[in-house]
Amino acid sequence: NAGVTQTPKFQVLKTGQSMTLQCAQDMNHEYMSWYRQDPGMGLRLIHYSVGAGITDQGEVPNGYNVSRSTTEDFPLRLLSAAPSQTSVYFCASSYSGATTEAFFGQGTRLTVV
Amino acid sequence: AQSVTQLDSHVSVSEGTPVLLRCNYSSSYSPSLFWYVQHPNKGLQLLLKYTSAATLVKGINGFEAEFKKSETSFHLTKPSAHMSDAAEYFCVVRRAHTGANSKLTFGKGITLSVRP
Numbered sequence: 084n085a086g087v088t089q090t091p092k093f094q095v096l097k098t099g100q101s102m103t104l105q106c107a108q109d110m111n112h113e114y115m116s117w118y119r120q121d122p123g124m125g126l127r128l129i130h131y132s133v134g135a136g137i138t139d140q141g142e143v144p145n146g147y148n149v150s151r152s153t154t155e156d157f158p159l160r161l162l163s164a165a166p167s168q169t170s171v172y173f174c175a176s177s178y179s180g181a182t183t184e185a186f187f188g189q190g191t192r193l194t195v196v
Numbered sequence: 197a198q199s200v201t202q203l204d205s206h207v208s209v210s211e212g213t214p215v216l217l218r219c220n221y222s223s224s225y226s227p228s229l230f231w232y233v234q235h236p237n238k239g240l241q242l243l244l245k246y247t248s249a250a251t252l253v254k255g256i257n258g259f260e261a262e263f264k265k266s267e268t269s270f271h272l273t274k275p276s277a278h279m280s281d282a283a284e285y286f287c288v289v290r291r292a293h294t295g296a297n298s299k300l301t302f303g304k305g306i307t308l309s310v311r312p
Contacts, residue, residue: 116300118302123205125302125304125305126286127302128299182245182247182248184230184245187232189239190239
């Protein structure tokens with residue numbers, strides 16, 4: 084099983100450039116989410132979705148957009164990259180129930196110069 | 197609101213000695229609690245979870261955790277550390293709701309080092 088697939092694994096952007104981080108899952112999970120991981124900060128929620136067509140902001144949404152047109156895909160868009168967005172990004176998916184664990188992708192290491 | 201506190205940012209043990217990684221949580225509702233492990237440059241892997249059944253939960257690789265409601269704690273333990281346990285460990289709380297209210301909240305993580 085593929086699980087949660089993130090692409091790319093590494094990316095270097097120049098300040099002001101835009102890009103999309105891709106996330107796909109094949110487990111028919113309703114709940115998908117994006118996190119950024121910074122040293123000493125744990126994982127912080129950027130955006131999440133509870134189903135196709137439904138998205139909402141998390142803890143640190145500024146500078147990021149998301150959409151959810153299908154159950155499987157949940158791309159994260161950086162509209163105008165800034166050095167403060169240098170981070171490791173993780174996509175996760177799960178069923179919506181509180182007792183279910185989340186499954187994580189392998190992460191995207193993004194550097195903005 | 198919910199939160200997770202991992203007071204220790206770094207724990208160092210010798211191989212073969214016990215491991216204790218501490219986690220305290222705060223939640224307005226009955227929570228589900230999880231421990232995840234992240235090896236260097238890897239994604240997060242579930243170690244174990246508590247979902248209001250047995251308070252002592254056994255996970256993979258010999259780890260276990262005990263849910264103590266009176267202490268709002270969910271500490272992770274292992275009787276004997278192995279070199280391969282060196283990684284970062286995250287305690288996570290999830291509200292007992294579905295849909296938009298079932299967000300995950302992460303602690304800041306504990307880096308476990310294992311000395312030969």
